[in-house]
Amino acid sequence: MTLKLPEHRPLIAPSLLSADFSQLRHEIKAVEEAGAELLHLDVMDGVFVPNLTFGPLVISSLRPHSKLLFDVHLMIVHPERYLKAFAEAGADLICVHLEATPHVHRAITQIKELGKLAGLSLNPHTPLENLEYLLEELDFVLIMSVNPGFGGQKFIPSALRKIEKLKNLILQKNLPTLIEADGGINAETASSVIKAGADILVAGSAIFGKKDYHQAISELKSPT
Ligand code: DX5
Ligand code: ZN
Numbered sequence: 001m002t003l004k005l006p007e008h009r010p011l012i013a014p015s016l017l018s019a020d021f022s023q024l025r026h027e028i029k030a031v032e033e034a035g036a037e038l039l040h041l042d043v044m045d046g047v048f049v050p051n052l053t054f055g056p057l058v059i060s061s062l063r064p065h066s067k068l069l070f071d072v073h074l075m076i077v078h079p080e081r082y083l084k085a086f087a088e089a090g091a092d093l094i095c096v097h098l099e100a101t102p103h104v105h106r107a108i109t110q111i112k113e114l115g116k117l118a119g120l121s122l123n124p125h126t127p128l129e130n131l132e133y134l135l136e137e138l139d140f141v142l143i144m145s146v147n148p149g150f151g152g153q154k155f156i157p158s159a160l161r162k163i164e165k166l167k168n169l170i171l172q173k174n175l176p177t178l179i180e181a182d183g184g185i186n187a188e189t190a191s192s193v194i195k196a197g198a199d200i201l202v203a204g205s206a207i208f209g210k211k212d213y214h215q216a217i218s219e220l221k222s223p224t
């Protein structure tokens with residue numbers, strides 16, 4: 001692992017997808033000041049998911065304006081085509097989807113060779129068994145708790161079982177692998193997600209949809 005993440009848990013990664021896109025520079029500064037540790041950047045290609053967002057150009061133009069760790073979630077087919085571009089744009093963590101390429105192992109190896117933390121994301125229906133020959137290679141696993149493509153969706157409860165099972169697997173094997181949870185996380189769902197074993201919570205609408213980002217992030221860090 002090249003990069004050290006802060007030790008405390010959970011770490012909060014506001015998802016830029018729910019930010020005001022006419023004010024991106026201001027929005028990332030605001031979540032940084034409000035206590036976030038990472039910035040979650042959802043890259044969508046309109047093929048792997050039915051939506052389009054942004055690419056390396058937007059990420060590289062934001063990079064000089066923030067000290068946050070850039071957590072790039074690639075929802076694109078054959079992500080290996082663009083790993084170098086996202087690394088050069090300033091990503092610190094890069095995550096590809098298990099369902100997006102037949103060459104997952106190669107993509108993970110490439111991310112590590114680029115000196116970035118390598119993550120693998122699983123759609124809600126994808127079983128953990130698919131990680132059997134990969135888990136040891138991963139810096140983190142991103143468990144989707146909604147179907148990827150859009151912000152503001154409802155949390156899928158079976159994600160909790162998946163996080164719990166993955167946490168046990170990681171502990172059993174004594175691995176440093178982190179668990180990131182993404183989708184439908186808010187002040188109500190956060191406590192069970194943390195209890196299940198998630199280290200990093202992604203939240204879009206539950207942060208950018210609120211007036212007070214500091215309060216929103218505090219509520220996610222210590223939910224009641
Ligand atoms: C969905 C994205 C998420 C999304 C989360 O495909 O991966 O990161 O922005 O948004 P909320 O927190 O609103 O569910
Ligand atoms: Zn995401």
